[in-house]
Amino acid sequence: xxxxxxxxxxxxxxxxxxxxxxxxxxxxxxxxxxxxxxxxxxxxxxxxxxxxxxxxxxxxxxxxxxxxxxxxxxxxxxxxxxxxxxxxxxxxxxxxxxxxxxxxxxxxxxxxxxxxxxxxxxxxxxxxxxxxxxxxxxxxxxxxxxxxxxxxxxxxxxxxxxxxxxxxxxxxxxxxxxxxxxxxxxxxxxxxxxxxxxxxxxxxxxxxxxxxxxxxxxxxxxxxxxxxxxxxxxxxxxxxxxxxxxxxxxxxxxxxxxxxxxxxxxxxxxxxxxxxxxxxxxxxxxxxxxxxxxxxxxxxxxxxxxxxxxxxxxxxxxxxxxxxxxxxxxxxxxxxxxxxxxxxxxxxxxxxxxxxxxxxxxxxxxxxxxxxxxxxxxxxxxxxxxxxxxxxxxxxxxxxxx
Amino acid sequence: xxxxxxxxxxxxxxxxxxxxxxxxxxxxxxxxxxxxxxxxxxxxxxxxxxxxxxxxxxxxxxxxxxxxxxxxxxxxxxxxxxxxxxxxxxxxxxxxxxxxxxxxxxxxxxxxxxxxxxxxxxxxxxxxxxxxxxxxxxxxxxxxxxxxxxxxxxxxxxxxxxxxxxxxxxxxxxxxxxxxxxxxxxxxxxxxxxxxxxxxxxxxxxxxxxxxxxxxxxxxxxxxxxxxxxxxxxxxxxxxxxxxxxxxxxxxxxxxxxxxxxxxxxxxxxxxxxxxxxxxxxxxxxxxxxxxxxxxxxxxxxxxxxxxxxxxxxxxxxxxxxxxxxxxxxxxxxxxxxxxxxxxxxxxxxxxxxxxxxxxxxxxxxxxxxxxxxxxxxxxxxxxxxxxxxxxxxxxxxxxxxx
Numbered sequence: 001x002x003x004x005x006x007x008x009x010x011x012x013x014x015x016x017x018x019x020x021x022x023x024x025x026x027x028x029x030x031x032x033x034x035x036x037x038x039x040x041x042x043x044x045x046x047x048x049x050x051x052x053x054x055x056x057x058x059x060x061x062x063x064x065x066x067x068x069x070x071x072x073x074x075x076x077x078x079x080x081x082x083x084x085x086x087x088x089x090x091x092x093x094x095x096x097x098x099x100x101x102x103x104x105x106x107x108x109x110x111x112x113x114x115x116x117x118x119x120x121x122x123x124x125x126x127x128x129x130x131x132x133x134x135x136x137x138x139x140x141x142x143x144x145x146x147x148x149x150x151x152x153x154x155x156x157x158x159x160x161x162x163x164x165x166x167x168x169x170x171x172x173x174x175x176x177x178x179x180x181x182x183x184x185x186x187x188x189x190x191x192x193x194x195x196x197x198x199x200x201x202x203x204x205x206x207x208x209x210x211x212x213x214x215x216x217x218x219x220x221x222x223x224x225x226x227x228x229x230x231x232x233x234x235x236x237x238x239x240x241x242x243x244x245x246x247x248x249x250x251x252x253x254x255x256x257x258x259x260x261x262x263x264x265x266x267x268x269x270x271x272x273x274x275x276x277x278x279x280x281x282x283x284x285x286x287x288x289x290x291x292x293x294x295x296x297x298x299x300x301x302x303x304x305x306x307x308x309x310x311x312x313x314x315x316x317x318x319x320x321x322x323x324x325x326x327x328x329x330x331x332x333x334x335x336x337x338x339x340x341x342x343x344x345x346x347x348x349x350x351x352x353x354x355x356x357x358x359x360x361x362x363x364x365x366x367x368x369x370x371x372x373x374x375x376x377x378x379x380x381x382x383x384x385x386x387x388x389x390x391x392x393x394x395x396x397x398x399x400x401x402x
Numbered sequence: 403x404x405x406x407x408x409x410x411x412x413x414x415x416x417x418x419x420x421x422x423x424x425x426x427x428x429x430x431x432x433x434x435x436x437x438x439x440x441x442x443x444x445x446x447x448x449x450x451x452x453x454x455x456x457x458x459x460x461x462x463x464x465x466x467x468x469x470x471x472x473x474x475x476x477x478x479x480x481x482x483x484x485x486x487x488x489x490x491x492x493x494x495x496x497x498x499x500x501x502x503x504x505x506x507x508x509x510x511x512x513x514x515x516x517x518x519x520x521x522x523x524x525x526x527x528x529x530x531x532x533x534x535x536x537x538x539x540x541x542x543x544x545x546x547x548x549x550x551x552x553x554x555x556x557x558x559x560x561x562x563x564x565x566x567x568x569x570x571x572x573x574x575x576x577x578x579x580x581x582x583x584x585x586x587x588x589x590x591x592x593x594x595x596x597x598x599x600x601x602x603x604x605x606x607x608x609x610x611x612x613x614x615x616x617x618x619x620x621x622x623x624x625x626x627x628x629x630x631x632x633x634x635x636x637x638x639x640x641x642x643x644x645x646x647x648x649x650x651x652x653x654x655x656x657x658x659x660x661x662x663x664x665x666x667x668x669x670x671x672x673x674x675x676x677x678x679x680x681x682x683x684x685x686x687x688x689x690x691x692x693x694x695x696x697x698x699x700x701x702x703x704x705x706x707x708x709x710x711x712x713x714x715x716x717x718x719x720x721x722x723x724x725x726x727x728x729x730x731x732x733x734x735x736x737x738x739x740x741x742x743x744x745x746x747x748x749x750x751x752x753x754x755x756x757x758x759x760x761x762x763x764x765x766x767x768x769x770x771x772x773x774x775x776x777x778x779x780x781x782x783x784x785x786x787x788x789x790x791x792x793x794x795x796x797x798x799x800x801x802x803x804x805x
Binding site: 001002005006008026030048049050051052053054062063065066067113131132133134135136137138140141142143145146147148149150151152153154155156157158159163165166167168169170171172173174177178181182184185186188189190191192193194195196198199200201202203204205206208209210212213214215216217218219220221222223224225226227228229231236237240242244250252254256257260283313316317318319320321322323324325326327328329332333334336337339340351352353354355356357358359360361362363 | 404405406407418419423427431446450451452453454456463464465467468532533534536537538539540542543544545547548549551552553554555556557558559560561564565566567568569570571572573575576577578580581582583584585587588589590591592594595596598600601602603604605608609611612613614615616617618619620621622623624627628632633635636637638641642643644645649650652653654655656658662715718719720721722723724725726727728729730731734735736738739741750753754755756757758759760761762763764765
């Protein structure tokens with residue numbers, strides 16, 4: 001009986017933009033064998049860091065190390081005929097191929113469903129691209145910043161009431177993560193379908209749609225009420241706000257349900273709030289938040305953040321800390337759950353990584369391998385798996401294909 | 403041809419946003435999802451706006467209706483012994499059970515994994531609490547909006563030299579829901595091969611941290627997090643949101659290479675900037691970013707945002723305006739891709755909802771029906787699935803078990 005949920009599955013990843021890397025990592029961390037195909041110059045994530053002491057090194061980029069755990073790494077120039085033929089051989093032995101080349105680049109690199117299906121009619125091929133495989137903007141250039149704009153997310157983040165401050169990007173590469181996450185989910189669904197007799201197929205994933213599909217109540221505000229949304233701060237209910245505490249740390253103040261608010265009024269020792277019409281319920285509080293906010297701010301500022309967090313939670317009020325990354329790495333709760341895992345890499349050393357978002361009782365999420373060094377598994381994969389002879393491999397190397 | 407989860411049934415104990423996002427993904431792939439609800443404690447999302455004509459009602463929320471598409475819903479008071487017994491009969495004929503209460507709540511309700519296994523040995527049960535099922539703070543309560551500050555994402559997001567920011571939505575909810583759906587299907591895949599179900603302990607807090615993994619690497623390697631710097635990027639410049647002509651109009655622009663920067667200089671009529679010593683390479687552009695942003699904005703501020711987008715895209719430069727909700731819903735690109743779902747709904751009529759962001763070539767997926775009104779599928783579930791007669795169902799209504 002397999003020990004891992006996805007043991008026995010082979011996934012080929014051809015990724016250059018983080019999305020395919022994350023999606024394939026999700027599959028790898030639950031036990032699939034992922035063969036990551038990099039250009040001979042390496043995944044561009046090897047160049048972006050962060051690096052120890054800021055010193056660039058292709059085997060020490062934090063982004064690459066994090067996104068590529070549990071994978072076998074090979075190098076292959078798929079822009080050339082020879083490399084493309086090897087990719088076909090990899091695809092022929094794989095259950096799925098996940099990539100994030102935009103349509104025109106994919107076409108130029110022979111990374112089309114027609115070509116991959118010809119090598120393996122049962123394969124699940126997943127293409128994660130900014131705007132999908134069709135539509136008038138499919139070839140638009142994109143970045144994580146512009147995709148937050150195109151998905152409707154960028155508009156809603158920023159400082160309300162200050163027209164000089166532009167819409168604000170959420171940290172990092174969230175559209176790429178969402179694309180990878182949806183890519184893993186859809187690929188997993190199709191693989192499960194195939195295990196029950198379903199067909200191989202092509203899955204077209206649009207990052208723009210992945211964002212538009214998770215915008216909370218933003219889109220229905222238009223289709224139900226024809227109301228344009230404004231930047232964060234104008235919430236339909238309150239309190240949902242962030243304040244600085246006496247010790248300089250920040251706290252997130254939140255009441256979703258009315259009983260939580262009632263318990264907060266008790267905690268504040270301000271019984272008169274319960275009688276104020278301007279604070280009557282969560283919707284009324286939202287309408288009057290500009291007036292109520294200074295009172296809340298004053299009260300919060302008398303507390304240290306962690307004390308207030310614990311006092312609120314003791315009353316089952318869902319306050320939360322505004323965590324720094326240092327706080328999180330030191331968190332007793334996360335330590336008890338083993339969330340951060342130490343990964344030993346031959347060049348980068350031992351580093352704690354963010355770990356599993358879920359714990360499966362029978363088939364644990366686990367780190368078996370650190371991210372591969374560039375071309376680390378060329379011999380094992382091209383020779384061992386594909387059965388290429390040493391002479392063939394040498395010839396491909398000489399031609400720059402691998 | 404059927405969706406990949408056709409024939410899979412999900413006993414859905416979830417509410418608010420994270421849990422329903424999970425089960426909607428499963429419905430998208432063909433699973434039959436049965437929401438267990440009661441009028442005695444109505445799902446928070448049903449009570450939230452937007453509502454047509456500003457008129458509230460548990461079946462009128464666009465927020466609820468967006469994230470519960472394709473599901474079925476029944477009314478059942480789980481606090482009553484008879485109600486609990488019926489819920490277990492539903493679990494018995496289900497493949498998956500999902501809940502997103504705070505840790506321990508589902509056990510107190512009598513539907514913990516050990517109890518569910520007694521009626522269905524190979525059930526896959528997914529708990530998706532805020533803090534996870536173990537650890538010293540496991541009993542704490544949490545919601546998606548709190549996951550953004552808790553995860554560290556707020557401390558990383560913000561204008562330069564300003565306070566931490568939120569990210570504009572309860573990002574922790576959908577991120578948890580999508581990760582959860584992935585884990586459920588992985589467990590189904592395992593069950594298909596081994597016959598074994600399992601319990602999945604998912605923490606919404608943790609699923610919000612895995613999407614900033616590279617920032618943790620920075621902290622671990624160098625003892626300090628990335629600094630808040632607005633919409634700038636360490637490796638691209640220009641990379642910002644620039645003011646356009648008109649009130650509160652903007653465009654996001656990013657250049658990933660010297661070539662793209664050169665193309666941008668051409669579009670904005672300042673070809674000389676590409677060879678300007680201040681901007682010739684990414685290193686110089688980052689060092690002189692304020693001056694660079696001023697040059698770009700001098701042009702964008704005279705432009706209508708969509709025209710600027712077309713000009714820049716024609717030259718191969720990544721540019722897109724931050725779309726407001728109406729613009730997303732009226733996007734010609736999304737219309738051409740047939741992204742929207744517009745099913746008839748008995749109380750709100752035909753409304754536009756975001757659809758499925760994946761296209762399957764051989765087994766096309768479709769949202770089967772609009773989000774359910776409360777109790778919509780009582781007859782189907784109690785009658786057809788559980789085989790109760792109409793008298794029996796009427797008795798349950800009379801005894802306020804179905805309510």
